[in-house]
Amino acid sequence: MPRVLIADKLSPAAVAIFKDRGVDADVKTGLTKDELLKIIGDYDGLAVRSATKADKDVIAAAKNLKVIGRAGIGVDNVDIPTATAAGVVVMNTPFGNSITTAEHAIAMMFALARQLPAADVSTQAGKWEKNRFMGVELYGKTLGLIGAGNIGSIVADRALGLKMKVVAYDPFLSPDRAVEIGVEKVELEDLLARADLITLHTPLTDKTRNILSAENLAKTKKGVLIVNCARGGLVDEAALRKLLDDGHVGGAAFDVFVEEPAKANVLFGAENFIATPHLGASTNEAQENVALQVAEQMSDYLLTGAVTNALNSPSVTAEEAPRLKPFVALAEKLGAFAGQMVDFGIKSIDIAYEGEVAKLNARPLTAAALAGVMRPMLAEVNMVSAPAVAKERGITVSESRQDDSPIYESLIRITVTTEKGKRSFAGSVLAGTPRVIEVKGMDLDAPFGPTMLYVNNVDKPGFIGNLGALLADAGVNIATFNLGRVSAGEDAIALVGVDQAPGDDLVGKIRDLPHVKEARTLRF
Template structure:
């Protein structure tokens, strides 16, 4: 029987035809996604669900999706999909991360022009029969300093277009290497320097714990007088209330916003200000981009349903069905190794070196490499997946190398990940035990045996008495239950580490108490996806 796909949002006729041409039974109901009860009623009939942003795939929908194998999102954002629930159901979630990059970058450039020349307000004035030529005095973009926050895929395109406009481009991106910055012709700076120098600021980062409110009241106060700010990335990156006050005071000369902290945005502090240009999240809204992502999702879903090939999946590796049974635990291990490195590393990464030993050397290294890199990159971009991670790494000039070797130690096989930055090298190794559970077996050259948990605490210290007591007493006093406690050292009295697997996140108060003891050189909470 042919696979059956439901399209519950508006996709182009050409995308629908791709499914039909591939022999897939497609049910095109572009308004069904708005009726969550009706969707839950019928979803059990389908193997695939193709959506845009109108359909919300909730846990309730997934509970009713008894036959569903894949969800395809025509676009990059997947906030409307409960990915954890989908993973638990064994449903693959795909997106199309590269179909609208140019469109979004062009919108940011268009907003810069609109703000610089007050085009929307001047247009409204002229339509009203006024001729207020002297009122709308603008500024040129040529020779202005543009500060780009986030120089990844979209930010990189903006940098390129801005250089073509003869702007001076500076960029802040913790994962942008100096080599990559030189290659794309931008000056790499820290955030404070960008804020102090930029005459225009444009944001191109995802919304994460690290980037949320990156233009806070404190940071907005560091900007130069007369700056103009563009946000076509994500709502929540800017303190909108503070920005509104600074626009009124004249410290900020203008702003262009396509995204808002609350959407749909019917009220906002920025609305009604004469020096603000607002659009309703139009970054990806061109006919070319909408067509590209629609065709791409149709191809991806067809490939999976007919051949088992997985592309641009957010919740599973790109491996064949035959490989998945063996590769699954090793892919999870690789993700954990990368996650550890990513959470521990703040400076730009120059290189990632991955060593496969013993049985690990016989596995699909491409998939494992992708899992390692995705684990590292998730700290700054949660939307990175195993397919897009190598592209993101390449965009940032990160070199990835792989080495294989015969069994060389006590384990039948292991994976060791080393990252190189301008300041240091950091390494971690792990293996998969016979129970299928990943283990960390070495950190910084120190041998350990640590089970990986969702919430962990990593500490470093000199090998002196009192460490176990300090950790145990502090966790107990703060109501944190320790599930597993691993210690290791290089030599007696030398460098030592501890890795705690705890049942809940270690609160800041507990970490502060540990710091007060003076026993620890480093105290780092870690989070891992162990689902």
């Protein structure tokens, strides 16, 4: 009988599901790390919420562990790369607390607009400061939505019911989907200039970190109200405090912080700042939903091998796995390449399969490619959820198959269509290793590395030397160097594997080199 350790508080109904399905579930909450390390080796599964940290030490001690289930969406407390290396499937429950989190954001909007917390404290202190707490109506105001996925679209629906105007910035929101949910799709600059109130509903990734930076906050309307019930780190907290103090920002309400638990924070004490202790998912209904879901998912996996909402494992049968494995890796890495190269709203994604790979089950391959494309902006997307997320955002996904491949035994090509045009990327598996073989119509042959530099330039003498000199001066070692070009003197690309991640300053210097059109850091 499989054994599961429930290390954080879950609904008794979830415990019952494990036992009814034939899984031995032990409830041991509040364990110290040392206590967890001593017993985790006895278990096949670990069920957690946010308190227990499944870090590299815990995973290393968990010799029999097969699955970690997170009752909730965020997996900041799980070391996914270490779990993946150890062959441990990591699951979450991405949709169980969407309504609850959206309702909390709406509640924060009302609390800000009417200064409810301060008014409550004042009134209960025996004061009657009716003239002090002059609020604003939400009716007729423009709500700026950063992130229009599952939770963001629910917030938009509620805001429209309040007769607010909703504008949304989300690179994955298609124009058709924007019309469907009743919002106006805009670029971030437009949203900052127009919004009376801004609410964030996006994961924390390299692209979204400090999306409300000091620079962007300065572009907002005077008196803007800001709500963050998504993730700490989306807003520059120090810059926001300065703008609260000088009156540019009229108020802010945060449920999440860069460091949690937030016993102290630069925002605390600011006038018209409201803080709650990460309560977005804290309702009886949400706790019950995610607990039941994680129990079902973990039981299915341990008893039958079925994988649902896995963040690091493809959904494939045991028979298909050996043949699909290298192509799943190729599809995801090629998708990640495409996703990191796209800066505008995605309208469609086409995945073409040529040669032997065209004869395989394409569903996990397409799911892997979609997850790769969307993960730079949506860190928590996975192979299971990627097709639904794409559909939710109105992204058209298509597949094509061709039995023959002119050069390679198997080839996968991903074409991403945005509002600005198309970008195409092709790859193949050579000697069991995924490789990039075409970018922008230019042939090359490059292995994927953990960190890579992509440079698009005009093919002129001196470029390679100048690039090498900049990398050397910055102490960045070159691991691989692959080139492609149209012809001499025309468009060219360099794909450079590096041992150290280049900083923003270095990438800026590369962009400033003569004849360079574009330079980016890519991570795989």
